[in-house]
Amino acid sequence: MRSLLLWCAQNQWLAAHVPRWRFARRAVRRFLPGEGFEAALKSAVDFKAKGVGALFTLLGENVTDLADANRVVEHYEEVLAASADVQAEVSVKPTQLGLDIDQEAAYANLRRLARAAANARSFLWVDMEGSAYTERTLDLYKSLRAEHLHVGVALQAYLHRTVSDVTSLLPLKPAIRLVKGAYAESPQVAFTAKREVDENYLALCGLMLPEVKRRNLRLVLATHDTTLIAKAWRFAQALAIERPHFEVAMLYGIRTGEQLRLAREGFTVKDLIAYGDAWYAWYLRRLAERPANVWFVARQLLP
Numbered sequence: 001m002r003s004l005l006l007w008c009a010q011n012q013w014l015a016a017h018v019p020r021w022r023f024a025r026r027a028v029r030r031f032l033p034g035e036g037f038e039a040a041l042k043s044a045v046d047f048k049a050k051g052v053g054a055l056f057t058l059l060g061e062n063v064t065d066l067a068d069a070n071r072v073v074e075h076y077e078e079v080l081a082a083s084a085d086v087q088a089e090v091s092v093k094p095t096q097l098g099l100d101i102d103q104e105a106a107y108a109n110l111r112r113l114a115r116a117a118a119n120a121r122s123f124l125w126v127d128m129e130g131s132a133y134t135e136r137t138l139d140l141y142k143s144l145r146a147e148h149l150h151v152g153v154a155l156q157a158y159l160h161r162t163v164s165d166v167t168s169l170l171p172l173k174p175a176i177r178l179v180k181g182a183y184a185e186s187p188q189v190a191f192t193a194k195r196e197v198d199e200n201y202l203a204l205c206g207l208m209l210p211e212v213k214r215r216n217l218r219l220v221l222a223t224h225d226t227t228l229i230a231k232a233w234r235f236a237q238a239l240a241i242e243r244p245h246f247e248v249a250m251l252y253g254i255r256t257g258e259q260l261r262l263a264r265e266g267f268t269v270k271d272l273i274a275y276g277d278a279w280y281a282w283y284l285r286r287l288a289e290r291p292a293n294v295w296f297v298a299r300q301l302l303p
């Protein structure tokens with residue numbers, strides 16, 4: 001089921017047609033407060049009142065025209081200026097900034113966003129996409145980190161290479177958002193069994209948490225896996241890491257109760273709020289993460 005859903009995520013015909021189907025638009029609302037930025041901002045205000053921070057992401061990927069990438073940058077510049085009150089951070093995909101067209105142009109766009117984030121006292125995260133982009137994304141991040149403090153990158157625990165990527169990033173005093181990984185990858189590059197991915201996730205926490213203690217690294221555990229979070233927290237406690245320095249991020253609409261509980265207990269928690277009309281591929285990856293979600297979609301077909 002996971003492979004089928006991830007195949008559908010890349011199918012051009014489905015990408016062009018599914019977003020027009022009303023039941024699909026109804027189903028996607030479970031993971032999006034709305035398509036417009038205003039709905040995302042309103043959710044961020046609500047979350048802030050409950051002690052949960054926000055991470056905004058405008059949906060869209062693999063842009064084929066640099067003018068579209070420029071519009072994405074302009075949009076985020078406005079978002080960063082408009083969301084100072086909620087102190088939200090932003091997260092962006094390199095292929096949404098033109099990486100498929102021209103790496104230099106994508107880098108220029110990232111620099112503009114890093115400057116805008118610094119001016120707004122915010123933080124810019126670089127998402128990690130499929131493994132065909134890993135090397136280039138890390139090159140972009142390393143150059144960006146050499147110029148800017150408030151920038152971070154996502155790393156995927158399912159990739160075999162991630163442990164060596166962490167080692168090469170640590171001297172830069174990076175910010176790393178550790179995720180399990182959401183794309184269809186071959187066994188040549190990625191662990192495919194959930195147990196192996198989870199073990200690698202914990203091993204990577206073991207490698208990185210001591211650097212959090214030494215203040216050489218900002219680490220965000222971006223997962224809804226509360227068992228893994230609890231295990232990582234036990235290790236963090238052994239290192240005497242304080243709760244505000246133990247950061248967790250989850251997606252809007254998933255395990256909201258756990259997000260609120262962790263925030264109440266004093267951990268730093270962020271809710272990633274996605275918005276925009278280019279939700280098709282992103283939404284299919286959410287279904288692939290938990291195929292039981294497909295029944296939720298099917299129920300939307302009922303009157």
Ligand SMILES: Cc1cc2nc3c(=O)[nH]c(=O)nc-3n(C[C@H](O)[C@H](O)[C@H](O)COP(=O)(O)OP(=O)(O)OC[C@H]3O[C@@H](n4cnc5c(N)ncnc54)[C@H](O)[C@@H]3O)c2cc1C
Nearest residue numbers: 127128154179180181182222223224225249250251286289
């Ligand atoms: C803040 C954030 C940023 C992310 N950024 C990236 C990125 O840049 N690149 C990337 O490849 N991936 C990214 N991801 C996605 C990530 O790689 C996983 O695909 C996703 O988080 C599901 O894995 P999990 O860690 O929650 O663990 P899982 O083992 O998949 O899930 C643990 C439990 O969480 C619940 N759950 C998980 N997913 C869902 C869902 N879709 N619907 C309902 N319940 C669910 C279930 O109860 C499940 O048992 C991000 C995730 C988060 C939270």
